[in-house]
């Protein structure tokens with residue numbers, strides 16, 4: 001689709017909020033990253049052509065490498081290619097065409113609140129990987145856990161982690177010319193039922209769909225930096 005501004009090659013970021021000089025002064029990798037950020041848009045319709053397995057794996061790698069609070073990797077990624085399952089997810093997502101037409105639908109789950117108790121098997125397993133193991137981890141973690149638990153924030157916290165993975169997968173996909181959209185519009189119980197998962201153990205953090213666009217990309221609508229941020 002020639003002529004669409006966001007289809008420029010990655011070595012030509014537009015950087016509308018940056019002066020030409022500032023853009024040119026960026027290291028090459030930053031320009032590539034910025035171009036991927038600019039390229040991504042919320043794609044609502046895909047051509048359904050399968051993605052190469054290496055690309056699927058790469059997208060999931062972008063999720064896997066994402067940072068998470070206390071390094072706990074609260075998530076579990078279910079990457080759906082199967083058309084029948086996608087159809088069920090489509091229904092669970094308020095019949096959003098993006099879900100049905102996507103090549104890959106990644107449902108990012110998070111463990112429910114009980115998993116995060118400082119002495120749970122999950123926490124012990126994750127903590128064992130870190131220097132000093134669980135005893136050192138627990139000493140650091142317990143205070144924050146108590147705060148989250150006392151304020152009923154555990155699952156909010158867990159869900160928030162999945163958004164970071166989703167964002168990284170989307171930007172990573174854009175760097176390979178793969179389109180995507182985050183999907184928050186889903187009926188959680190129906191998504192879990194479609195996946196055959198126990199709602200007592202899992203919550204749905206976010207769904208992210210990937211594929212090749214079957215619609216034109218859209219111009220970004222964003223506030224200028226001055227209206228959404230400030231230096232102090």
Ligand SMILES: Cc1cc2nc3c(=O)[nH]c(=O)nc-3n(C[C@H](O)[C@H](O)[C@H](O)COP(=O)(O)O)c2cc1C
Nearest residue numbers: 040041042044096181182183184185186218220221
């Ligand atoms: C957390 C999150 C949830 C979203 N959920 C949906 C959704 O359910 N359906 C949809 O069509 N778009 C969804 N979007 C896409 C946004 O509407 C879109 O990202 C926003 O309008 C900005 O447009 P852009 O991504 O094209 O720059 C979601 C985006 C985010 C970040």
